[in-house]
Amino acid sequence: MAKHPDAGRRQRSSPFVVNVARLGRRPGSMISLREQRSSPAPIGLDLVAIPPHAAVDLDLRVESVSEGVLVSGVVSAPTAGECVRCLQPLTGDIEIELTELFAYPDSTTDATTDDDEIGRVTDDAVDLEQAIVDAVGLALPLSPLCEPDCPGLCPDCGVPLAGAEPGHQHDKIDPRWAKLAGMVGPQSSEPSDDGSG
Template identity: 80%
Template sequence: MIRHPDARTKTTPSSPFVVNVARLGRRPGAMMSLAEQRSTPVRIGLDLVAIPPDTAVDLDLRVESVSEGVLVSGVVSGPTTGECARCLQPLTGDVEVELTELFAYPDSATDATTDDDEIGRVVDDAVDLEQAIVDAVGLTLPLSPLCEPDCPGLCPDCGVVLADAEPGHHHEKIDPRWAKLAEMAGRQRSPGAPSSDDGER
């Protein structure tokens, strides 16, 4: 996953996961709950499976002020779509990730001693959870999703989905070394070709 150098130090109005924390007032111990849905305009996940764009993502979070910043913890979940890594058929599912993210207050010791890509920042009394959610979802989803644990995949010869093929589906294979001989034998057996008996008469 690619993270831009300033991904955790800026909040933008276009980000769907910005949370206003002004009401916490930098008072250690102050806490608020966040239980709502946010729609993601972008795809979140991996190549073969992801939360699709324009999908509602459920946030069930605890947002707490601590001495060095704002601690966000809880669960983020949403539906996923993708394709099976073996048979390439569409699949759907759900992903649920746990977040525990600290966003440093400006001018705090944590802010001064950590790099921008190590930890998020509180910017204009808000925190942006987007990169944390992208990272967590990417680490949770399987690299090779399967429609079924025992999915047999595709036939390597004709590409048919083996789960839908007739029982015992297979293709006769001729050793390449004998292919020319088999071709010649097929021509000799073709209709109208003289048989060996005809030649002897």
């Protein structure tokens, strides 16, 4: 599972904390949240992620239910990374569906679930950061490609084959014969004067 590099930091320093005090623990109360936030650290995987300080669009419903606060909606952001075959930079966009319950303190859900199983409402706020990090990590490809049929790099000279001339190749000597080829000079096609050739 993808992790945010600063996942252990205090809730209030998270860029994705949402104040839910207006809900007042009244089931059925709802807040629409349409905001743009950003994270100082990348969110995603090693080879592709939401870059640091990129705009993360939140289009969410924040609802009070009997056991806590239910957050649902869409999170979208640009992504940047590197093709696993040709190592060229690539960019894209990600859109994830988010549905996350945050338990009220002293609720049955709070008492019967571990801290890492479900989020908690803390100081009239919920922190969406870990939910976003987890969802993005699941949605991004483990092996991003610039094109589905990317041919990769030339194993001899390292140039991207997609941009190389047609038929790009290198004359290679079988490594088992390379030392012998270095010892023998160029062969002449002319017969020798002594008649042995």
